[in-house]
Amino acid sequence: xxxxxxxxxxxxxxxxxxxxxxxxxxxxxxxxxxxxxxxxxxxxxxxxxxxxxxxxxxxxxxxxxxxxxxxxxxxxxxxxxxxxxxxxxxxxxxxxxxxxxxxxxxxxxxxxxxxxxxxxxxxxxxxxxxxxxxxxxxxxxxxxxxxxxxxxxxxxxxxxxxxxxxxxxxxxxxxxxxxxxxxxxxxxxxxxxxxxxxxxxxxxxxxxxxxxxxxxxxxxxxxxxxxxxxxxxxxxxxxxxxxxxxxxxxxxxxxxxxxxxxxxxxxxxx
Amino acid sequence: xxxxxxxxxxxxxxxxxxxxxxxxxxxxxxxxxxxxxxxxxxxxxxxxxxxxxxxxxxxxxxxxxxxxxxxxxxxxxxxxxxxxxxxxxxxxxxxxxxxxxxxxxxxxxxxxxxxxxxxxxxxxxxxxxxxxxxxxxxxxxxxxxxxxxxxxxxxxxxxxxxxxxxxxxxxxxxxxxxxxxxxxxxxxxxxxxxxxxxxxxxxxxxxxxxxxxxxxxxxxxxxxxxxxxxxxxxxxxxxxxxxxxxxxxxxxxxxxxxxxxxxxxxxxxxxxxxxxxxxxxxxxxxxxxxxxxxxxxxxxxxxxxxx
Numbered sequence: 001x002x003x004x005x006x007x008x009x010x011x012x013x014x015x016x017x018x019x020x021x022x023x024x025x026x027x028x029x030x031x032x033x034x035x036x037x038x039x040x041x042x043x044x045x046x047x048x049x050x051x052x053x054x055x056x057x058x059x060x061x062x063x064x065x066x067x068x069x070x071x072x073x074x075x076x077x078x079x080x081x082x083x084x085x086x087x088x089x090x091x092x093x094x095x096x097x098x099x100x101x102x103x104x105x106x107x108x109x110x111x112x113x114x115x116x117x118x119x120x121x122x123x124x125x126x127x128x129x130x131x132x133x134x135x136x137x138x139x140x141x142x143x144x145x146x147x148x149x150x151x152x153x154x155x156x157x158x159x160x161x162x163x164x165x166x167x168x169x170x171x172x173x174x175x176x177x178x179x180x181x182x183x184x185x186x187x188x189x190x191x192x193x194x195x196x197x198x199x200x201x202x203x204x205x206x207x208x209x210x211x212x213x214x215x216x217x218x219x220x221x222x223x224x225x226x227x228x229x230x231x232x233x234x235x236x237x238x239x240x241x242x243x244x245x246x247x248x249x250x251x252x253x254x255x256x257x258x259x260x261x262x263x264x265x266x267x268x269x270x
Numbered sequence: 271x272x273x274x275x276x277x278x279x280x281x282x283x284x285x286x287x288x289x290x291x292x293x294x295x296x297x298x299x300x301x302x303x304x305x306x307x308x309x310x311x312x313x314x315x316x317x318x319x320x321x322x323x324x325x326x327x328x329x330x331x332x333x334x335x336x337x338x339x340x341x342x343x344x345x346x347x348x349x350x351x352x353x354x355x356x357x358x359x360x361x362x363x364x365x366x367x368x369x370x371x372x373x374x375x376x377x378x379x380x381x382x383x384x385x386x387x388x389x390x391x392x393x394x395x396x397x398x399x400x401x402x403x404x405x406x407x408x409x410x411x412x413x414x415x416x417x418x419x420x421x422x423x424x425x426x427x428x429x430x431x432x433x434x435x436x437x438x439x440x441x442x443x444x445x446x447x448x449x450x451x452x453x454x455x456x457x458x459x460x461x462x463x464x465x466x467x468x469x470x471x472x473x474x475x476x477x478x479x480x481x482x483x484x485x486x487x488x489x490x491x492x493x494x495x496x497x498x499x500x501x502x503x504x505x506x507x508x509x510x511x512x513x514x515x516x517x518x519x520x521x522x523x524x525x526x527x528x529x530x531x532x533x534x535x536x537x538x539x540x541x542x543x544x545x546x547x548x549x550x551x552x553x554x555x556x557x558x559x560x561x562x563x564x565x566x567x568x569x570x571x572x573x574x575x576x577x
Binding site: 047051054097226230231232236 | 298304307308320329332334337340341350351492493541543544545547
């Protein structure tokens with residue numbers, strides 16, 4: 001067991017398609033190589049087996065089963081690298097850099113009424129979060145989780161799993177399922193009660209989420225993404241503008257891979 | 271060939287001895303801290319730190335990086351915390367390791383370079399300076415010092431006057447004649463040169479019909495540029511007497527050996543650290559095995575030995 005970041009070779013145990021271009025990949029660590037802890041919101045870097053593709057692909061962690069040492073990644077195919085991962089068969093291996101970044105602070109969320117806002121492929125890391133918060137809430141006998149999940153069409157994914165850990169509201173851009181509109185519009189329409197927001201999705205959505213949090217004056221944690229190279233804080237490729245001077249370079253540019261990917265909405269200028 | 275020969279893996283540049291020729295390329299390894307989970311820094315010939323300027327630099331807008339076949343483009347813009355934080359934090363961190371430290375220095379003007387060089391003059395932990403006159407991603411100054419021979423000669427001379435550590439000038443490949451630039455650095459009094467920095471490139475997203483990088487252009491690094499590095503190290507080695515630190519797309523010990531055969535005294539691993547975080551150590555081990563297999567009594571016998 002190791003809490004240090006490491007590059008490991010993981011074995012594919014399952015890979016299935018959940019929706020158009022969306023895959024559910026389960027990868028198992030070898031014995032003695034499993035991470036000690038995986039926090040919802042953290043991510044891994046998955047390497048292509050093509051030597052011409054040198055950089056790890058940052059993919060958020062959807063779930064982690066310490067008993068079977070199995071990591072669950074739900075991702076969308078966006079290029080040659082993710083297309084390659086989508087075709088991986090059980091028994092094959094993939095090299096993975098991890099566990100990277102800082103996840104959501106569960107202590108600040110447990111017992112509260114938490115609103116999860118997931119846009120498209122931003123939903124997967126929130127599933128692990130919903131499950132973790134629900135488990136803590138059961139022990140505390142307090143708290144509530146509502147997940148508002150936005151999709152383009154009725155080609156939904158993970159919605160039924162969210163329903164086991166949260167009250168779910170579906171929103172679609174084309175109105176073919178659930179609320180017709182985006183997740184912010186769905187929140188305004190459905191009016192779920194909440195004390196704190198956690199969101200992951202495309203940048204325009206996150207801007208709307210931040211505005212909502214400021215309007216409601218509630219804490220809000222955003223999971224950001226950016227093109228990354230090293231994934232470990234060395235290259236300074238994946239920065240986000242911050243309200244205050246960042247701890248690394250002292251210039252109001254925090255590294256999403258290292259200080260993030262989860263930030264309090266007020267800390268980042270998005 | 272004697273397979274049991276013990277090769278002396280140390281190399282020497284300007285009177286500084288390195289335990290082996292494998293270094294990190296500036297900007298790809300932070301100050302070593304970020305990779306210390308993956309690499310025992312004591313195993314490296316040197317840690318070459320991320321470029322540091324006299325005041326903090328915020329760098330370029332994002333996106334700053336993108337992958338291309340066999341490599342990547344970056345336009346970080348030398349984001350760094352400035353010399354004060356660098357000395358307090360990064361240099362202090364490196365004091366716990368038994369490896370050489372080469373500090374990469376950047377600036378917009380000669381005065382800014384001199385400011386950093388002077389600040390480092392009495393820092394005992396700094397074994398050598400690498401002057402970055404070749405970053406393609408900084409608009410003002412810097413790159414001009416590396417692309418005009420007269421300007422390179424001038425800045426080298428001025429830095430040498432105030433530097434207390436040996437000075438390596440890091441050269442850009444974005445020039446017509448690398449030999450001419452190498453000679454200018456040598457004439458200016460440089461103790462060595464390092465090459466190649468990245469090659470200016472561009473990537474366009476054809477669906478969005480937009481530049482992928484916010485900076486439009488970025489520096490190409492990775493295995494794609496390795497043959498260019500080999501050629502340029504060879505040409506520079508033919509042109510000057512001062513030692514060369516060779517870099518550009520090293521992905522294996524073979525690539526490192528190639529650069530040494532072309533004329534490099536030491537080598538630096540860059541973008542491929544992102545692919546294989548412990549690549550530096552693998553290259554050092556691979557070079558040692560190779561040297562033993564070829565019956566070399568010292569690795570320095572490899573320098574420029576190509577026939």
